[in-house]
Amino acid sequence: MSKIIELINKNKNHIIDIKSIKDNSNYIKSIVNKLNKEKIIIISGIKNIGKTQIIGEMIKKTKIESKFFYFNHNLDNENIIKNDIDLKNMINIEVNFNKNIKYIFLQNISKIENIKDLIIYLYKSDFKVILIGNDIKIPNIEEIEIKNNVNDDIEKDIIYGNLGKTYYLNNTNFKKEYINLIKDNILLNQIFCLKSVKNINLYNLIITKLAFLEKDISLREFHRDIEKVNNISLVTMMDYIDFSIQEKIIKRIEFFDFKTNNIKVNKSRYYFCDNGFRNCLINFSLSRQLLLENIVFVLLNYNNYDIYTGINGVFEINFYAKKDKQEIIVHISKQKDINNIKKEIRKLQKIRGDIKKYLIIEKETKYNLKETTFGEVEMVTIEELIKKFRTSF
Known part of the structure; x- marks a missing residue:
């Protein structure tokens, strides 16, 4: 249990502490508008384009710091979360501790066994689910792709x-x-x-x-x-x-x-x-x-x-x-x-x-x-x- 709680806090601190040096206001607005209409959305884009920074900025700007759960499989260095059951238990631990959780952010989760079963479970729940990465495809769910812009120089x-x-x-x-x-x-x-x-x-x-x-x-x-x-x-x-x-x-x-x-x-x-x-x-x-x-x-x-x-x-x-x-x-x-x-x-x-x-x-x-x-x-x-x-x- 202590390992799980450490991992929960590690993920939460990671996404809250991350800072962006780009103007992401248009993407944040698009994500918020989508979430107002849909239960689940996908955010994609080439690695290092700034997906994580956009999510961190969105959490702070929309003032949902006390209402979210975030998990990035790349932060699980000890491979604690191996399958959908492990991740479901992790989410339940946080939800039982914080009844205000409304938003579930899951990043780089394609290597977790049976992850689609968890996504179906979350979709049927009351949560808003945000999947971040390029490998999870869901029929009829449109992606918000984070794209490169061109700078002044x-x-x-x-x-x-x-x-x-x-x-x-x-x-x-x-x-x-x-x-x-x-x-x-x-x-x-x-x-x-x-x-x-x-x-x-x-x-x-x-x-x-x-x-x-x-x-x-x-x-x-x-x-x-x-x-x-x-x-x-x-x-x-x-x-x-x-x-x-x-x-x-x-x-x-x-x-x-x-x-x-x-x-x-x-x-x-x-x-x-x-x-x-x-x-x-x-x-x-x-x-x-x-x-x-x-x-x-x-x-x-x-x-x-x-x-x-x-x-x-x-x-x-x-x-x-x-x-x-x-x-x-x-x-x-x-x-x-x-x-x-x-x-x-x-x-x-x-x-x-x-x-x-x-x-x-x-x-x-x-x-x-x-x-x-x-x-x-x-x-x-x-x-x-x-x-x-x-x-x-």
Whole structure:
């Protein structure tokens, strides 16, 4: 019994003492609104995105310090809680001591035996249940995914991303070491241990090759490329990619054909949920063009757009995104010559429909232009696009 009580207090102190350095007000509002309507919600997101900090901040801001039970299986170093019965007994001990308990927060619980039986029990009770992690899926229960945002200092974000405290570290070497630690922690705990990946080096090879990809590709094409250096089945490779998607490391973006007005399922493109993680995989040597493209994905993803890569005839478009009735296209120009840029503008103008179109160009290129708006096509820098998202969309 004493061990259980120690573990209860350890978890409670952990979540109450944790501090956040980011503005989480929008997520806290979303969680509270969901809890007012639902008995159970799921909070997901890539490791180190700040899920625990958001929960700790929410508990304090909503003044429920005397009304919650919190358990994070990662804090159970002695493996006291092995199955659903152990965790149920732990909850009952706290509830018997504190009759005000209304909210049950459970984090990283996928390795607890028969955990779904406990979730069903809690769902039938009077508690509000908040599950935190990427591995528990419940039919008809929508996730609140904590996503990366883009900061004002875009040059930092492009190279180093925004996981944990990365943005706030000023020393470049510290940033790189910190991101490497995050990457190793994700690969070890979330992939090797939780997903039981047998060959972590092979997984690392696959995810690193995804970081290099500059075009849409089918899984069979990608598999043939992997097979050149390592013998792996298509099924295993697909499993490894799916593990990365489940853990919110990457997202698969489908291909939209403007000519046929259909989604093409034979090819996809993969984007990383954090630029620093992607760049870290290949020792911070990715091209600015690829990293800039990934930043635009992060921006669209954070703002909850349905995102596609697009094609109109032979012209490939980086992003076609939809939210509610709004449609936008964001294309990143590789051109510096104004005549070539105008050719891209004309290609964008040929895409029919009520779609706002942005052509991203570098600052140095824009300074030499007299006009930046051509009908529904507007030329912007990445900084200007971010500002538009914060003020207009």
